């Protein structure tokens with residue numbers, strides 16, 4: 001298809017004539033059939049809702065088709081309207097439109113749906129089993145059309161994938177405001193999502209899926225590398241590195257697929273179990289995992305030899321992770337580090353698979369008999385936790401990697417609670433590692449995308465970012481030197497690690513100073529013509545953007561970890577300080593109703609306006625969270641916010657007074 005045909009298709013939005021019906025493509029990874037949760041009346045409502053997008057004369061033809069989709073898949077995806085052009089991030093100048101900012105957003109949307117990037121591209125799911133960009137293909141088409149029409153004096157309003165329309169605004173306002181899954185708090189149980197999503201009125205945006213900020217598994221490779229490296233530092237008895245040590249985990253899906261690569265960068269042996277053969281194949285063929293083994297005895301033999309030779313090797317085990325934990329116990333194979341990244345934020349709809357059942361049988365059971373499926377999952381979770389406990393008793397360091405493993409295991413009745421009955425036996429990686437070492441100091445997953453699509457631009461931005469970090473390192477306090485050093489090492493190795501899947505993107509953990517200085521240097525390089533425009537953003541899994549009591553804010557101990565003021569303030573603050581687009585989501589990472597998370601995107605075009613916006617917005621986007629973490633009495637954050645106040649006199653944050661423990665002791669005995 002030529003560029004002008006592509007542009008015509010974008011601009012036409014909903015085609016006047018019905019396009020040909022599309023058969024389901026078996027070569028593509030599809031979302032599992034969703035629960036049949038609607039009553040007859042509600043199914044009628046779902047159809048009525050879907051038909052709102054189409055002229056009356058097409059309704060009779062579309063009704064049986066949409067009803068068939070609802071019956072077979074539990075959702076109406078409107079497959080017929082999936083465009084024929086290739087779904088990928090194109091260079092920004094290939095998009096039609098009147099606003100460079102809107103074109104940048106189109107690029108990011110297409111990247112989230114790229115077949116090489118998205119988990120279930122035909123169901124518009126980017127990652128995590130249910131992380132949707134849109135609910136159906138008509139919403140995609142309508143959104144792209146609005147973006148191709150809008151000017152810098154309009155804002156597109158997105159309600160859970162539905163483009164409500166263009167509203168007049170001004171050039172400093174966000175071009176798009178996205179909400180996903182925002183519901184009245186009392187209606188935020190998993191079945192509420194199933195129902196509202198089936199009705200076509202809400203969607204699960206995950207974090208960077210519904211906010212158009214996913215950059216493939218690179219983001220999580222970096223976060224996982226940092227986590228595994230620092231977990232390794234925690235278990236090191238004499239400052240030794242991870243060589244010859246074993247990391248056991250599960251999941252080779254959208255995000256979890258990063259684990260073997262990260263483990264290899266961190267320098268250990270990894271075993272990653274995965275039940276889905278397609279997922280195993282994808283990661284193996286991409287070179288993200290070195291070897292595939294499907295027999296447990298072979299796996300044990302291979303792991304023993306890797307340990308003996310201190311190899312750095314990543315092994316995928318095709319099968320259930322619980323069988324590996326149990327087998328390693330029986331074979332007395334010592335696991336140094338253990339975790340899990342199955343999609344337990346979504347346990348009842350395909351995020352976690354039970355033992356002793358094929359993938360197909362499990363997929364059938366979850367739709368045909370959800371209760372029986374739930375029991376099978378809970379039994380597996382109990383076995384899973386029991387095997388982990390037995391390994392931990394022998395010395396394994398196990399951490400929850402933000403997939404709600406501990407939460408769901410506890411709900412299943414597994415032996416996973418600490419003695420006080422309130423906390424879990426094991427820390428989340430944020431409590432032990434990411435919170436105190438990164439978030440409290442403002443370090444988080446800053447990222448950028450080269451809108452030109454040119455690999456040489458990415459190389460230049462890597463060099464610029466590296467130079468900025470090295471400069472900062474010369475005057476940085478000791479508290480953050482390790483973080484800076486890890487990230488300098490990361491950016492130097494980034495090209496060699498071949499992390500780009502989809503758009504020309506890079507991730508880097510940086511604090512407020514680093515993010516602002518890197519962005520300013522990019523903007524300058526754009527102004528001088530050295531590089532093309534850059535799209536800035538970050539993962540929602542960050543210092544300020546996300547309130548999630550068992551993950552991002554699990555190291556908040558003043559009782560406020562179940563509040564979401566920080567995330568809400570963050571998105572509001574970003575929106576009036578110059579973000580190109582902002583988003584706020586219910587659900588993501590750990591489950592619907594369990595987290596509020598938000599993010600932003602920002603186009604840098606080399607202008608003075610872009611410089612003004614980046615300075616104002618990035619400063620807030622990091623320091624909001626540090627201020628809150630400081631108020632929760634987190635030592636690193638108190639240090640970081642005091643330092644930020646010295647650097648910017650207009651910043652004035654309330655600092656907590658610490659009470660002497662002795663004064664509170666025995667008060668209520």
Ligand SMILES: NC(=O)c1ccc[n+]([C@@H]2O[C@H](COP(=O)([O-])OP(=O)(O)OC[C@H]3O[C@@H](n4cnc5c(N)ncnc54)[C@H](O)[C@@H]3O)[C@@H](O)[C@H]2O)c1
Pocket residue numbers: 119127128129220223250251252253254255256257273274275276279319320321322341342343344345346350351352353354401402403404541588589590
């Ligand atoms: N810590 C973080 O920073 C972070 C970041 C992103 C995602 N997450 C969370 O991690 C989880 C995984 O994300 P994802 O995008 O990879 O999801 P995904 O659904 O794409 O992948 C999970 C994989 O686990 C496999 N699986 C399920 N049960 C299994 C079992 N019992 N044994 C072996 N394999 C099994 C599935 O087949 C699937 O391929 C999600 O809950 C997500 O929210 C955490």
